[in-house]
Amino acid sequence: MPVLTRDEAQTRAQFIDVHHYTVELDLSRAADPARDTFDSRTVIRFSARTDGATFVELKPAELRSITLDGRPLDPTGLADNRFALDGLTAGEHELRVDAAMRYSRTGEGMHRFTDPSDGETYTYTQLFMEDVQRVFAAFDQPDLKAVFELSATAPEGWTVLANGITEHVGGGTWRAAATPPVSTYLVAVAAGPWHSVRTEHRGLPFALHCRRSLAPFMDADAEEILDVTRACYDRYHEKFDEPYPFDSYDQAFVPEFNAGAMENPGLVTFRDEFIYRSAVTDTERQTRAMVIAHEMAHMWFGDLVTLTWWDDIWLNESFAEYMGFQTTAEATCFADPWTDFGVARKSWGYDADQRPSTHPVAPDPDAVPDTASAMLNFDGISYAKGASALRQLVAWLGEKDFLAGINTHFARHKFANATLTDFIDSLAHATDRDVHGWAEAWLRTTGVDTLTSKVTHSGRTWTLAVDRGGESPADGGARPHASTARPHASTARPHRIAVGVYDRDLSGGRGLVLRERFETDIPADEEITRDGGRPALVVLNDQDLTFAKIRLDEASLETVLHGLSGVPDALTRAVLWNSLRDMVRDGELAGAAYLEAARAHLPEESDLAIVQGVLTFATTHIADRFATPDERPAALALLGELCRDLIRRTEDGSDPGLRLTAVRGAIDVATQAAPLHAWLSEGTVPGGPELDPELRWRALGRLAALDATDEAAIEAELARDPSATGREGAARCRAALPDAAAKRAAWESMFATDNLSNYLFNATAQGFWQPGQADLVREYVPRYFEDAVALAARRGPAMAEAVGRYAFPLPFVDAETLRLGERCLSDADPTPALRRKLVDQLDDLARALRVRQGAERG
Numbered sequence: 096m097p098v099l100t101r102d103e104a105q106t107r108a109q110f111i112d113v114h115h116y117t118v119e120l121d122l123s124r125a126a127d128p129a130r131d132t133f134d135s136r137t138v139i140r141f142s143a144r145t146d147g148a149t150f151v152e153l154k155p156a157e158l159r160s161i162t163l164d165g166r167p168l169d170p171t172g173l174a175d176n177r178f179a180l181d182g183l184t185a186g187e188h189e190l191r192v193d194a195a196m197r198y199s200r201t202g203e204g205m206h207r208f209t210d211p212s213d214g215e216t217y218t219y220t221q222l223f224m225e226d227v228q229r230v231f232a233a234f235d236q237p238d239l240k241a242v243f244e245l246s247a248t249a250p251e252g253w254t255v256l257a258n259g260i261t262e263h264v265g266g267g268t269w270r271a272a273a274t275p276p277v278s279t280y281l282v283a284v285a286a287g288p289w290h291s292v293r294t295e296h297r298g299l300p301f302a303l304h305c306r307r308s309l310a311p312f313m314d315a316d317a318e319e320i321l322d323v324t325r326a327c328y329d330r331y332h333e334k335f336d337e338p339y340p341f342d343s344y345d346q347a348f349v350p351e352f353n354a355g356a357m358e359n360p361g362l363v364t365f366r367d368e369f370i371y372r373s374a375v376t377d378t379e380r381q382t383r384a385m386v387i388a389h390e391m392a393h394m395w396f397g398d399l400v401t402l403t404w405w406d407d408i409w410l411n412e413s414f415a416e417y418m419g420f421q422t423t424a425e426a427t428c429f430a431d432p433w434t435d436f437g438v439a440r441k442s443w444g445y446d447a448d449q450r451p452s453t454h455p456v457a458p459d460p461d462a463v464p465d466t467a468s469a470m471l472n473f474d475g476i477s478y479a480k481g482a483s484a485l486r487q488l489v490a491w492l493g494e495k496d497f498l499a500g501i502n503t504h505f506a507r508h509k510f511a512n513a514t515l516t517d518f519i520d521s522l523a524h525a526t527d528r529d530v531h532g533w534a535e536a537w538l539r540t541t542g543v544d545t546l547t548s549k550v551t552h553s554g555r556t557w558t559l560a561v562d563r564g565g566e567s568p569a570d571g572g573a574r575p576h577a578s579t580a581r582p583h584a585s586t587a588r589p590h591r592i593a594v595g596v597y598d599r600d601l602s603g604g605r606g607l608v609l610r611e612r613f614e615t616d617i618p619a620d621e622e623i624t625r626d627g628g629r630p631a632l633v634v635l636n637d638q639d640l641t642f643a644k645i646r647l648d649e650a651s652l653e654t655v656l657h658g659l660s661g662v663p664d665a666l667t668r669a670v671l672w673n674s675l676r677d678m679v680r681d682g683e684l685a686g687a688a689y690l691e692a693a694r695a696h697l698p699e700e701s702d703l704a705i706v707q708g709v710l711t712f713a714t715t716h717i718a719d720r721f722a723t724p725d726e727r728p729a730a731l732a733l734l735g736e737l738c739r740d741l742i743r744r745t746e747d748g749s750d751p752g753l754r755l756t757a758v759r760g761a762i763d764v765a766t767q768a769a770p771l772h773a774w775l776s777e778g779t780v781p782g783g784p785e786l787d788p789e790l791r792w793r794a795l796g797r798l799a800a801l802d803a804t805d806e807a808a809i810e811a812e813l814a815r816d817p818s819a820t821g822r823e824g825a826a827r828c829r830a831a832l833p834d835a836a837a838k839r840a841a842w843e844s845m846f847a848t849d850n851l852s853n854y855l856f857n858a859t860a861q862g863f864w865q866p867g868q869a870d871l872v873r874e875y876v877p878r879y880f881e882d883a884v885a886l887a888a889r890r891g892p893a894m895a896e897a898v899g900r901y902a903f904p905l906p907f908v909d910a911e912t913l914r915l916g917e918r919c920l921s922d923a924d925p926t927p928a929l930r931r932k933l934v935d936q937l938d939d940l941a942r943a944l945r946v947r948q949g950a951e952r953g
Contacts, residue, residue, distance in 0.1 A: 096175045099152070099225060100465040101404055104236040107149050111234065113241040115140040118231045120247040122255075122286050123267055125198070125207060126216040132156045132195040133205065137231045139190040139241075148181040152228040152235045154204075155194035161232075162191045176228055192232035200852040201893045202353035204229025205284075208852070210350070212308035212818045217287030219349045219364060221357060224405070225466045227279045238403045238512040240276040249286045256285040256304060258361040260343050272342055274360065276510045278401050283359030285347045292317045296325050299339065304347040308818065309370045313348065316371065320346070323384045323427050327391045330426035331418075336502045337509060340399045346387070350819060351854045353893050356386050358393030358415070365390075372820065373789035376752035378703040381429040388427075389419030400505055403512040405469030406460045409538075410518060412473070413456065413481025416440075417489075420482065431702070436482070437639045437669035438708035442676060444479030445644065448543050450938045452931055456481045457515045457538035467927040470892055483642035484537045490640045491533065491591045492526055499525035536588045544588055546617060546636065547646035552629035559594065559623045559633060561615075563643075590617040595637030595667055596630045597654075605661035605699075607654070612637055632658075637667050645674040656692055660699035669705055676712055679721065680942060682949035686717040690730060694737045698744055703752050706741075710734070710760045718764070719866050720908055720943045721950075727866065734764040746782045755784055762793050768803035788816045792824030799831035800865045806832075823858035830862030833871055838863065842875060845902065846882040849890060853897060860901035869906060876904045876912055880919040887929035895925075899932020908943045916940070 121134035139151070158170040163180060172178055180190070198207040198218070203226045209216045220230055227233045247255045248268045255261050258281070259272030274282075290310035293302040303320060305313045313320075324346065332338065341361040352366035369383045396418075397411040423432045447453060454462065456476060463469045489497045500522035504513065507521060515538070522530045542565055549560040565588075593614050600606030610630060615623060632654045635645050647655060655671050662668045675692060678684035693709050700706050718730035741757035748754075758780055765771055771794045779785045786794065795812055798804040806829070813825040830841035841859050844851055851859065864872065883902060887895035904912060916937040919925065925933060 096154075097177065098465045098467045099236060101406075101460065101463065104238070104404060107234065107236065108238050110145065110147055110149055111141050111143050111239070113139065113141045113234050113239045116231075116233070116241055116243045116245075118243065118245045118282075120230070120245070120284065122218055122253075123248045123250055125218050125286065126209075126250055128209065132197055135192075135194050135196045135231045137190075137192045137233070139192075139232065139234070140187070141190070141234070141241075142187045143183045143185050145185050147183055148179065149183065149234075150177045150179050151190060151192075151232050152176050152225070153178060153192065153194060153232040154196075154228045156197045157195040159193040159195065160191075161193070164188055178232075190232070194232065196230055199229065200351075200849075201890060202351055202853045203891060203893050206349075206351060208350040208819075210306055210308050210819060211822055215288050215307055217285075217289075217306060217350060219285040219287075219347065219352075220283050221353065221364070222280050222282055223357065224280060224470055227282060230282075230284075233279045235279050237278040237280060237401050237405070240278055240401070240510065240512070242276055243274045243282055244271070245282070245284065246270040247284060247286055252288050253286055254289045254291065254304075256283075256289070256345055256347055256362055258283055258341065258359060260300065275340060277360055277398065281359050281398060281401075283357075283362045283364065285349060285362065285364065289347070292321075294321060296328060296344075299328075300343040300345075301325075302343070302345045304345065305367055305370050306348075306350060309348070309367060309372070312372050313370045319380070320383070320387065323387050323423075324391070326426040327388045327422055330422050331391060331395070334422075334498055334501075335395055335505060337395060337399065337505045339394060340509070341394065344391075346390075351852055353853060353896075356390045358390045358397050358411075360394060360398040363390045368820075372818070373787035374751075374755055374784055376703050376707070376755055377429070378435055378707060378752065381423065381432055381435060381704075384427050384429050385419045385423045385432050385435075388422040389415045392418035392422070395505060396501075399510065400508040401512050403514050404460065404463070405466060405472075406458050406463035407513075407515050408469065408472055409456050409477045409481045410513070410515065412477045413485055416478045416482035417485040421486075431665060431704075433639065434665045434669050434702055435704035435708075436479075437666060437673060438704050440475075440479040441483060441639070441642070442673060442708070442712075443475035444483060444642065445475075445543055445673075445677065446680075446939075447475035447935075448480055448541065450935050452934045452938075453541045455539050455541055456484055457534070459539075467892075470928060471931045480642055487537070487591060487641045488530075488533065491589075492522070492528060492530070496526040496528075497522070500530075533589070540588060544590070544643040545646060546590070546592070546643045548633050548635050548648045548651065550629065550633050550648045550650065555628065556624050556626055557629050559625070561617055561619060561635060563590075563617055590636075590641045590643060591615075592617060592635060592641050592643075593637045594623075595632075595634035595664075596625070596627075597632040597634070597662065599631045599654075599658075600661065605658040607632060607658055607661045607663065609663060632662070634667055634670060636670055638664075639666055639670050644677045645670060646678075647671075647674060656688065657695075659692060660696035665702040665705065668700070668702070669708075672705060672709055679717065680946070682946050685950060686721045686730070686946070687726075689713065689717060690733050694733055697737060698740050703756060706753060706756050710738075710756070714760070714763055720905065721946045723947055724867075724869075728766065731764045731766055735761060735766065738764065742780070742782075748783070751784070758784065758790065759793065762790070762797050765797050765801070768798055768801050771798050772803070788818070788820065788824075791816070792821070792828070796824070796828050796831055796862065799828040799862070800833070800867070802833045804828070804832075806837075819854070823854055826855050826858040827862035830859045831865055833865070833868050835871065838872055838875070842878075842882075845898075846886055853893060856894065857897055857901045860897070863902070864904050864906050866906045872904075873907075876907055877915055879904055880915050880923065883929060883933075884919065884923045884925045887926045892926070892928040895928035896932060899929050899936065903932070903936045905936075908940060908947065910944070913937060913940055913944065 117138040119136040124130045154176045161168045207218045255269035257271035258274045261269045261271045289304040290307045291304045345362045348365045348367035348370045356365040392415040396414040420432045420436050504521035519534050545564045547562040551558045595612050596610040597607040632651045679689050722730045738757045738761035745754035809828045883898045
């Protein structure tokens with residue numbers, strides 16, 4: 096099936112203007128599982144600038160009729176997803192399309208879900224990139240904006256939500272208010288027996304929606320979610336001159352959603368895991384607040400002003416990512432989201448930028464020739480690195496000039512489209528600084544700079560020199576068949592950083608005190624000399640204002656390994672933990688040394704984001720991949736001791752978030768079944784917390800991997816929790832059982848049929864590959880590289896992403912798996928989405944092999 100190319104989009108945008116869509120959807124039989132289609136009728140009013148031809152996109156189960164200016168066209172003219180419109184004359188035209196469209200189980204198009212808790216059915220759209228064609232006929236590209244008027248017929252008792260305020264007009268039909276001009280991919284519909292909480296803020300209707308079975312959980316958190324929403328709305332109106340551009344603000348928490356959220360104007364959709372059924376930490380609540388802020392920022396940057404073509408997706412995501420964290424910090428009760436960004440998000444960006452699939456934050460237009468290639472750029476570069484670049488830009492430019500440029504951009508391009516050039520021109524309008532040069536250095540290059548401190552001292556002064564090295568992805572052992580990233584050019588990338596200077600606290604212990612923090616530019620014209628004796632610790636990029644790997648001088652590294660918990664600022668500690676993490680991944684620090692640092696310092700750590708980030712890396716990277724099978728038991732034992740220490744230290748109830756994190760960690764690294772069985776049978780950890788559904792499924796999943804439970808116990812737990820997440824937990828547990836029949840059944844459910852929804856597929860894949868079960872599942876490694884290719888071609892991009900991410904044989908860190916993967920890339924012609932995931936997974940595998948080999952040599 097052809098994808099839209101950039102050249103085709105440019106040609107069509109020069110030929111036609113699209114004015115108005117009228118879309119009618121019939122969802123009245125959506126609750127009938129035997130009915131796999133819905134009716135879609137579309138009227139498109141457009142004009143041609145000259146005589147000529149073009150095409151409209153549509154992916155129907157059946158195209159019943161299509162008429163142009165009242166003239167019937169032959170439905171058999173549909174070729175794949177395109178219908179040619181030949182012989183157009185200059186002037187106004189009207190296209191009418193009547194089709195039957197398929198419901199989806201992959202989170203694309205019109206997704207349908209039946210809640211096992213109560214049997215209720217829900218539908219919602221996810222039309223990003225090129226999936227509007229799965230719901231209605233469209234000229235499907237972002238720069239052909241139009242007004243949309245939508246109506247939908249739904250079963251009795253359902254509510255239909257859309258981009259505009261909806262009204263029930265009788266007979267089960269709901270009509271939405273007309274939108275302002277928006278892009279096709281931003282149209283949204285969500286229909287079902289929603290539980291809703293409605294309010295108003297500054298004259299604008301606000302609402303929250305979720306499945307009825309989640310109603311008590313949303314009600315418990317509704318005021319917190321609405322408080323965050325109101326605070327972000329007010330803060331954006333302080334920052335932006337343009338008012339909120341739509342008629343309402345609905346937030347729908349929907350099931351089996353592939354992304355974190357989607358910025359549909361007036362109707363933001365979120366994965367409904369953000370409605371918490373079980374206990375969570377304040378850091379997880381902070382993440383939800385950040386996502387709310389992120390999506391609201393899109394109402395201006397992405398919806399009001401939209402990219403012209405998908406090469407500028409970073410304009411949407413980097414901006415929203417930066418604004419999401421910054422506005423959460425400024426406007427909500429969560430005061431330190433940048434620490435979480437430093438630990439969780441920047442590592443995502445650093446890793447992505449060192450793989451052969453890296454790309455510039457703003458790639459060349461020629462590097463994004465079609466929608467298939469554009470889809471690959473939704474990664475740690477477009478989000479985390481791009482947001483880091485904008486944070487660096489604000490540090491360099493100043494927030495006042497940055498916001499002035501942003502507001503110029505909104506004024507110039509509202510309800511229209513814009514490019515990187517437009518954005519930089521708007522920033523340049525607000526400052527005398529060379530933002531074009533900055534953009535070329537930061538946005539058009541790939542790879543991560545490494546800043547290394549060199550400290551010398553003489554008498555009463557000390558001197559700092561900063562060596563800046565750049566790393567091309569090829570330096571790290573790039574795999575073949577990767578994307579064609581722009582050559583690394585970050586030697587021209589400037590950095591504005593803070594340098595933190597710390598001394599040991601003379602009162603004793605591990606404490607460190609800040610002597611001074613000063614700013615400097617990299618590259619510096621000369622070495623920096625400061626008064627005073629040799630510091631105990633010198634931290635480049637203190638406060639984390641740039642995007643670069645940090646290497647400490649030898650004395651500072653020694654201070655960090657023995658005294659990291661004594662650093663007074665959480666964001667500085669995040670920078671230092673990231674430095675240790677990078678060193679492990681680059682083979683410069685033994686994984687065992689990192690684990691010992693975690694064992695020494697996490698019991699004193701006060702920031703949950705750091706605890707969670709360090710435990711995750713220590714478990715999933717060091718213990719599960721970098722450690723050899725012989726080394727893994729010792730790694731798990733150390734992590735188990737660490738988690739038990741954290742549990743002991745929180746017995747007084749003073750830090751329930753840390754205690755919950757420690758209990759989760761203890762379950763994940765458990766090597767003995769008896770404690771987990773005791774917790775499950777008693778329903779609680781001694782001293783708390785009680786085992787809620789999330790902890791019960793986590794414990795049962797670990798017992799399954801340890802061969803310490805069975806199908807009967809899984810079925811009993813599912814009877815206890817028959818929810819959607821319960822079904823996913825059961826699928827994960829069954830796949831984890833070290834039993835040949837269980838593995839065979841799990842594999843066949845994933846690859847032999849297409850019956851699993853996206854979430855059930857993910858859960859099954861997550862359970863299947865378990866460290867310590869290599870002999871049992873080794874035969875499936877070569878099968879993976881065959882079956883994954885077939886599934887990706889059959890089920891589309893979302894499932895290709897899933898099979899590449901969750902079903903990859905992660906525990907097999909060996910040359911044979913690498914060889915099989917490289918052969919798949921060269922011979923099997925995987926789809927672009929799967930190819931990208933395999934390139935990344937194989938590069939991570941090669942890195943893990945190098946780390947192991949380096950440890951053996953060392």
